[in-house]
Amino acid sequence: MVRAQAAGRSSGGGGGTAAEAAALFTIREAGPHQPDAGQDPILYVHTLCPYAERAWLALLEKQVPFQLVHVDLSNKPAWFRRVNPRGLVPAVQHGGQVQVESADICRFVDDAFPGPRLVPDDSQLAQEMEQLIRGPCGGAVSAGLDLCAGRGRHWGIGSGQSARQRADFEAQLEQLAASLRRHGGPFLLGQQPTLADILVYPFVKRFAVAAPLTGYNVEAALGGAIGGWLAAMDARPSCRATAADSQLLLAALRKHRSLDFFDYDTYTACELHPQNAHLLQQ
Numbered sequence: 001m002v003r004a005q006a007a008g009r010s011s012g013g014g015g016g017t018a019a020e021a022a023a024l025f026t027i028r029e030a031g032p033h034q035p036d037a038g039q040d041p042i043l044y045v046h047t048l049c050p051y052a053e054r055a056w057l058a059l060l061e062k063q064v065p066f067q068l069v070h071v072d073l074s075n076k077p078a079w080f081r082r083v084n085p086r087g088l089v090p091a092v093q094h095g096g097q098v099q100v101e102s103a104d105i106c107r108f109v110d111d112a113f114p115g116p117r118l119v120p121d122d123s124q125l126a127q128e129m130e131q132l133i134r135g136p137c138g139g140a141v142s143a144g145l146d147l148c149a150g151r152g153r154h155w156g157i158g159s160g161q162s163a164r165q166r167a168d169f170e171a172q173l174e175q176l177a178a179s180l181r182r183h184g185g186p187f188l189l190g191q192q193p194t195l196a197d198i199l200v201y202p203f204v205k206r207f208a209v210a211a212p213l214t215g216y217n218v219e220a221a222l223g224g225a226i227g228g229w230l231a232a233m234d235a236r237p238s239c240r241a242t243a244a245d246s247q248l249l250l251a252a253l254r255k256h257r258s259l260d261f262f263d264y265d266t267y268t269a270c271e272l273h274p275q276n277a278h279l280l281q282q
Contacts (some may be wrong), residue, residue: 018199021060021237029281030071034079041066041094044083046073046119047269047276048249048262050202051102052090053242057198058106059092060238062115070269073262103133106195118195121246128179129196136175137200143169144207148214148259155260157213157253166216169207173218176200177225186232193233201233202242206259209249213257231268244272 025043028035035042043059043066045052058067071080071089084091084100092108093097099108110118118124145154147165152158176188183190187197208218208230219227233239249272252261261267270277 016063016237018237018240021241022276022279023064024060025068025241025279026281027068027070027276028281029269030069030077030080032077032079034077034082035067035069036095037093039167041092042069044069044071044080044091044093045089046071046262046267047242047273048244048267049073049089050259053202054102054199055090055092055105056242057108057238058109058118058195058200060241061118061193061198061242062109062113064109064113064115068269072117072266072267072268074264074266103195103199106198110195116192118193118198120189120194125194129189129194132176132179132196133199136172136179137196139172140169140252140270141199141203143172144203145259147159147216148207148210150214152257156258157210158257161214161216169216170221173221173226176229177222180225180229186229187231193236197229197233201230201239205230205233205239205243209246209255210259212250241276245274248272248274 030044032111038086041064043055045056045068047053047070056068071077073089076087081087083093083098086100088100090100090102090105092105094112099105106118120129133276143165147154147161147169150158150162150165151160170247180186186192191195204218204226207214207216211217211219219230221227234243251270252267253259255261256265
């Protein structure tokens with residue numbers, strides 16, 4: 001059951017406390033039967049999927065109460081393809097409709113629910129945000145995955161990371177750092193996080209956690225500019241709810257040598273998110 005109402009809230013997933021963010025959602029493991037669609041919105045995720053984390057963050061930043069359903073991607077229930085025929089997360093069910101694709105879900109959430117805007121009202125800032133999303137936000141994801149792979153497979157954590165891979169990744173991070181400098185931080189467009197921050201954070205956070213395996217220290221790069229941004233995001237109650245425990249995640253990355261290990265091995269909703277165990281419903 002959803003545990004709070006959005007209307008009238010002055011703080012919450014983004015600017016409030018961790019307890020207020022936790023009050024916005026409950027967690028259920030996907031079982032043999034599809035959840036009651038009347039308890040919407042329902043967010044279908046794997047809690048370790050960075051694309052799903054985007055949608056999770058958007059709902060928390062908007063202070064929307066919701067039910068989170070954790071889908072084991074290595075053993076999906078048969079009913080899940082009625083939600084998303086492609087069998088992918090994230091998916092959001094609301095008002096009798098299902099939204100898929102992480103960036104589209106974030107935009108849908110921003111438009112469909114009241115609460116702090118994820119797209120700036122200022123037209124110039126909104127244009128800059130779109131340029132960031134099309135440019136260095138997407139570029140940092142692609143180049144970061146390439147760096148982690150080294151000489152190995154895409155989404156893997158390999159060896160032999162090259163100078164070109166490091167330079168390509170750092171070139172994308174430099175564009176993000178330039179936006180931080182231009183707007184004074186702590187977020188990409190100033191004092192409040194936007195859709196740009198939400199879309200790139202889950203990936204850059206993973207690249208930072210993987211530093212002992214890849215040899216590239218994201219937090220120290222570019223004079224610590226990206227590290228400062230990560231720290232500002234990490235401190236938000238929304239990110240404190242969605243981010244896996246760094247030490248537990250690093251241990252899993254070291255074990256599996258891949259960023260998408262959750263696609264092939266079963267991990268429960270709170271196994272690497274112990275901070276959320278009290279939200280798990282039976």
